[in-house]
Amino acid sequence: MSGTTPTIPEFYAGQTLLITGCTGFMGKVLLEKLLRSCPDIECIYVLIRPKRGQSVSERLDTLLKSKLFDKLRNDNVDINSKVKPIIGDIIEKKLGISEEDITTLSQSVSVVFHSAATVKFDEELRLSLQMNVIGVKSLIELCHKFTKLKALIHVSTAYANCDKKFIDERVYDPPLNPNRLIDAAEWMDNEAMNSLTGKLLGDRPNTYTYTKAMAEYLLSQESKNLPVAIVRPSIVGSSWKEPFPGWVDNYNGPTGLLVAIGKGVLRMMIGDFHGTADILPVDIATNLMITVGWHTAVNKPDKMLVFNNTTGQINQLKWGQVERWSHEYLMKNPMELARIPNPRFTKYSLWKDINVIFDHLLPAYVMDFYLWVVGRKPVFVKIQDKIWKAVKSLEFFTSNEWKFSNENIFMLANKMSPQDKETFDFDVKKVVWSKYMENYCLGAKQFVLKEDPEQLPRARRALQKLQRMQFLMNAVVFMVIWRLIINRVPIAKSLWNLLLGWASFIFTKLPKLARST
Template sequence: MEASNIEPFLDGKTIFITGATGFLAKILVEKILQIQPNVKKLFLLVRAADTKSAKKRFTNEVMQTQLFSVLREKIGANNLNSLIEEKIFPVAGDISFEDFGIENSEMKDEMFREIDIIINSAATTRFDERYDIAMNINVLGALNVLKFAKRCENVNIITHVSTAYVSGEGEGVIPEKSFSLGETLNKDTKLDIDVERKVVEDKLKEIEAQNLTTKEVTMAMRDLGIQRATMHGWPNTYSFTKAMGEMLLGHYKEDLQLAIIRPTIITSTYKEPFPGWIEGVKTMDSFILAYGKGVLKFSFGDPNSYIDAIPGDMVVNAILAAIIAHIGNQYNSSQGFIYHISSSRRNPLKSSDIRLFLFNYFTKNPWINRDGKIIKVDMPTLFSSMDSFRKYISTYYWPLLKILELANLLSCRSFDKTYKDTKRKIDMAIRLAELYKPYLLFHGSFDDANTEGLRMAMKECNMDDVLNFDPSCIKWEDYFMETHLLGAVKHIF
């Protein structure tokens, strides 16, 4: 695919990206430089004290990653450095603040004049994040992006990265449908975002009066987020706050073009810039990590349910396709502005398949521990419900815990650490199971009719090769055995 096919759309454009040091944003920056070096500028929002610190953080956390090795080799290290110097402008700021707290007024004025495209990829993705933090980033952050966009003179489109799981624990085919302001998944409640903000403020005041430790404050605010999410029908703080962010954008966007990208479970890169690149422990990878190291001996998932996974580079391609289609009038946006970037409709992946892939991979490629010993894995025990998991815990672990507890009462101090470690592992296992249950026991599939429209638009523009986000081309066994698990071991273990 020649870059010239992209030129009518991104040539000379100035793009502003939030969450610039995140996993998706890094792939996005690399992809833009790869296919359209004639982009005018990339303003990248980086949480930092000042411009110098923002540049340093961008260099250390983005440019020095292996992700840019292909581009560096392709155009040469000096040319890449020159390209970065000319095109990329890290901006010190925080999405939680109005105007992102940008103190450099000259840069801010320049951004207002020049920005054509805004991509909001900033988010906290922790399922049980502190409610105040999730509210500031995922909800108010989205509103701050919109307010900033309205002060820009030439913005063509805001592309907001959300999650398909704003749908909650749905069943059947889940449509690419937007939320109305105040809508909930629990029809017995009504959501008022201002009330939710007041709940956060009141809880923080209450906590402050109790003189709690930092850890206790964190746990209290995490529990509050889960409570409020559950009350309104969402399974966790992440999906709840991302839904509220979508509501604000959709309600207040006025005549601004908006595209909301809803990826499912994001995995390592499929092909670009090379297969298997991943960074940080994602949803699925926490289980892979624990299983490969011999810590986790069970897995969740109804054998008949699907795990909806999508590679990170396909998500990035979809983001760019949405931008190109909307600003180039290649797609009838009246059909919708919500895009599920998913695989469950076109190329479903069974929970039982992943279990088999894990066993086969780590049997053939066992992890070596710090003592140089090979960790042998067994086929993980499958639990298809929380009830079956709790029964397993009560049968095999609680008796051990009770014995250790009795040993403590009898002043057998040598058992104290074993007791605490065992209890911590049990508590963590139950908490993780509750958090991941909505994703691993998910019985819905995501409609992608709007996304298919984008794919057709890219095909008509002869850009379907360079912007491939069609999951039907993925052979899951090959991808997991030769790409994702290999990448997880290399980049995470």
């Protein structure tokens, strides 16, 4: 690295940034990291829309009160003077930003991080198109007005091209030109678009991956002369170490699976036990985004670079390990009001369906019947329906595997100073997956379910009680079945008598012999 090349904090000093999607999971972590590790940033504008009767200022205030920002508050960082809200909405024309604010942004913003998107896999095509494609088109048009722009970092997904088994760090041609679909959406009603969705998706599993691929192509075609880079994170999970291990605040991706496993309401799903679980800690993703912003501005690549931010080819985690460790750590640190965790992946749909009937639906109906008897509202069948709807959308990713090129990731690491490598660490080889999974389970319990860690002893006692009850029920069922067999099969009766004889010897005569010696 050249001696004149600024470090990452030195580059961001005095810069004005714009972040879209800062109220989302990754956007919050990005904002916190920038404020903590690049303290001399001039200003960070955050695009926020009013929601549920809250103004953008109120939403920003609520966001900054999150536990995620505790470290900044403890260090007496003046967050409010650095972060300024901009009223806007990515589905609106010009992102819903006023002309006055557009003028302000165009004269001051030098780095843009675009992470706003709908991440719902089952979103209707029209809304997914509006947020993930048309929103990008509007952002490109806006960035062409930014006189000081040094870097535009677009957050895509590693699965934008999941119709391929090997995914290189480049933009692929989509099955349909985005502008043709945008034009069609202007005159086509929802019913017509929904009826065409399946045919348009082709080998892609959902509208999310489909529109993300379109957005990448749109960037490559319409961001000429703009300093653009694309970051493709894989399955984003809780934080690895920053600002503290295990932080997560939503049910998306693997978090929803862990919560459902921990509550005992998800016990079997389709998945490849030996397949790669390409889970990526959120702080690694945001560290890479910040570094890519620095590299794009300082080193000025002669083409738009794509960064596959994945773990599978660098530090592999398998779904079988997720199954084993989630069971181990959720038994060690159980969730409240839960069945006994017992997660299992299987490749066989018939076996899964049988287990769903006997291990999911029947217990749910029994629990709802009990609630009805005691005068409470039945909820368990409804919960099961929601869980299986979410699980079904994930099965494509738990039962398939991809290989990703990571050459640009390694190139970027080689351009960083030793101090920057430490501060903005995105080296996934350092992640110890067993420890990460333990922190992830604890984080889901504490930050998503809002369960008090001090109540863990009570939750452990409740789980031990459930284990004893399950053992007793299994023993009763075994005894009943065995007695029925004994009454009909002579050899079974002989085996039963032999077993009783051995039990009598072990529990009565053996202790007496031990005392006599």
